[in-house]
Amino acid sequence: MLALDVRNITKNYPGFRLDNVSFQLEQGYIMGFIGANGAGKTTTIKSILNMIQPDGGEVHVLGKRMADHELELKQEIGSAFGGIDFYMRSRIKTLTDVIKTFYTHWDDDTYRRYLKRFKLDENKKIAELSTGMKVKYGLALALSHGAKLLVLDEPTSGLDPVARDDLLDIFQELVLGGEISILFSTHITTDLEKCADYITFIDNGRIVGSADKEQFIASYRLLNGKESQLAQVRERLISCKVNSFGFTGLIRTEDYDASSGILSAAPTLEEIMVYYAKKEDIRV
Amino acid sequence: MYNLVKKDFKLGVHPMYLLMPVLTGALMLVPGWIYFLVLLYFCWITIPNMFGGFRAQNDLMFTTMLPVTKPDMVKARVTVIVSLELLHIALAVLFGIVNRFLYPNLEYYFFAPSIGFLGLCFAMLAIFNAIFIPMYYKTAYHFGRAAYTSIGFAMLFAGCAQWAGVQSPVLFDLFNGDGHLAQHILILIAGIALFAGCTLIAYRAAVKRFLQVEI
Numbered sequence: 001m002l003a004l005d006v007r008n009i010t011k012n013y014p015g016f017r018l019d020n021v022s023f024q025l026e027q028g029y030i031m032g033f034i035g036a037n038g039a040g041k042t043t044t045i046k047s048i049l050n051m052i053q054p055d056g057g058e059v060h061v062l063g064k065r066m067a068d069h070e071l072e073l074k075q076e077i078g079s080a081f082g083g084i085d086f087y088m089r090s091r092i093k094t095l096t097d098v099i100k101t102f103y104t105h106w107d108d109d110t111y112r113r114y115l116k117r118f119k120l121d122e123n124k125k126i127a128e129l130s131t132g133m134k135v136k137y138g139l140a141l142a143l144s145h146g147a148k149l150l151v152l153d154e155p156t157s158g159l160d161p162v163a164r165d166d167l168l169d170i171f172q173e174l175v176l177g178g179e180i181s182i183l184f185s186t187h188i189t190t191d192l193e194k195c196a197d198y199i200t201f202i203d204n205g206r207i208v209g210s211a212d213k214e215q216f217i218a219s220y221r222l223l224n225g226k227e228s229q230l231a232q233v234r235e236r237l238i239s240c241k242v243n244s245f246g247f248t249g250l251i252r253t254e255d256y257d258a259s260s261g262i263l264s265a266a267p268t269l270e271e272i273m274v275y276y277a278k279k280e281d282i283r284v
Numbered sequence: 285m286y287n288l289v290k291k292d293f294k295l296g297v298h299p300m301y302l303l304m305p306v307l308t309g310a311l312m313l314v315p316g317w318i319y320f321l322v323l324l325y326f327c328w329i330t331i332p333n334m335f336g337g338f339r340a341q342n343d344l345m346f347t348t349m350l351p352v353t354k355p356d357m358v359k360a361r362v363t364v365i366v367s368l369e370l371l372h373i374a375l376a377v378l379f380g381i382v383n384r385f386l387y388p389n390l391e392y393y394f395f396a397p398s399i400g401f402l403g404l405c406f407a408m409l410a411i412f413n414a415i416f417i418p419m420y421y422k423t424a425y426h427f428g429r430a431a432y433t434s435i436g437f438a439m440l441f442a443g444c445a446q447w448a449g450v451q452s453p454v455l456f457d458l459f460n461g462d463g464h465l466a467q468h469i470l471i472l473i474a475g476i477a478l479f480a481g482c483t484l485i486a487y488r489a490a491v492k493r494f495l496q497v498e499i
Binding site: 046049051052053070071074075079081085086087088089090094095097098099101102103 | 287290291294295341342343345346348349350351352353496498499
């Protein structure tokens with residue numbers, strides 16, 4: 001079953017267009033949503049959550065159309081934009097007491113369990129929590145109302161490596177039961193190398209690829225050749241960097257000819273992102 | 285919707301603004317004052333501070349992420365505004381009654397606290413709501429222009445009504461003279477009807493505008 005089905009979302013802004021964004025997330029998996037700053041990650045997530053009205057396309061969550069079942073589906077979705085950054089001077093207890101009244105499946109025992117697990121003190125004010133703790137509090141809230149789909153915008157940005165690693169471990173534990181699915185956007189690609197099952201890459205408002213992680217990485221090759229070899233492949237490269245030793249460039253695997261004699265290696269997600277961003281720079 | 289109202293009173297409305305009706309209501313005890321000012325304090329102090337607080341606390345984002353609809357968000361906020369307005373009016377009435385007992389022989393130059401004057405107060409707040417609520421929901425974030433405009437028009441109404449009350453012997457007699465209970469009740473009913481009508485129209489216009497707001 002699909003936890004999330006985004007179909008042809010289009011949104012026009014002056015100077016930016018979210019162009020036919022489509023991707024699917026199977027239930028029980030983690031999808032990393034990557035792209036450079038301004039690529040359209042947050043706009044896509046806001047479209048998923050019905051916070052902005054797309055000009056076209058539709059979103060289905062757990063088999064139901066979001067636009068028609070917003071209230072019902074929001075009971076099943078846990079969302080966070082970074083950490084909790086509202087009512088900062090309120091205590092966790094006060095905020096939770098308010099929030100839980102909105103959810104029909106709120107489970108106090110689960111909430112207590114996650115508070116303990118995340119070492120959250122209910123009497124602390126939101127402003128007193130570290131960035132990582134704020135994200136964990138957001139997760140505790142989402143999980144206590146039985147969210148089946150977590151949609152998280154940059155949950156790991158601003159976290160130190162230890163807190164990030166801890167959070168990624170939590171993500172992996174959550175999907176183990178096969179019921180919870182996670183879509184999280186990030187520009188820290190190493191997070192995804194560790195825990196994502198699927199990758200969706202957005203660049204300048206367009207989905208460049210959406211596939212399982214290994215397949216996604218395998219669909220690109222990073223070439224490393226002499227400057228004299230550049231002319232052979234230049235047309236087919238997504239973008240390249242030239243220096244006194246030669247060039248390195250990203251190419252789609254289907255466009256790579258192994259007999260060309262140019263060395264190739266599997267790129268990292270970061271390299272794919274960087275070379276795509278470089279392509280945009282050239283176009284600008 | 286009820287949850288949203290509860291949320292606003294628990295998180296967004298500082299207890300100070302629940303005490304304000306008592307403090308401003310007590311101004312009804314100032315003998316012979318311009319009593320329109322008592323309710324205008326709600327517009328001058330409570331509204332800007334409360335909406336500034338909602339903005340500072342990132343309430344819009346918070347509320348949007350909860351399982352609620354946009355029309356319910358507007359309905360709850362309008363309910364909060366109207367509840368506070370009615371609280372201000374109720375306390376003003378209470379202190380107004382005390383005023384009449386305290387100064388039985390006072391000659392009022394401006395409008396005396398009376399049933400008819402209460403109707404004018406409802407009309408003033410009706411104008412405030414009719415302008416503030418739809419203007420605010422154009423962004424659901426910026427409240428300054430909406431507050432200035434709505435307060436300006438409410439004050440203009442109060443100023444004109446009070447000026448007419450002083451200048452016109454007929455009006456002066458109607459509001460400050462003895463008798464005229466039937467007319468006073470009619471003015472009160474008209475004021476309440478205007479308040480209810482304007483607030484309802486404002487709510488509907490606000491929902492229409494808020495549905496277009498991108499968060």
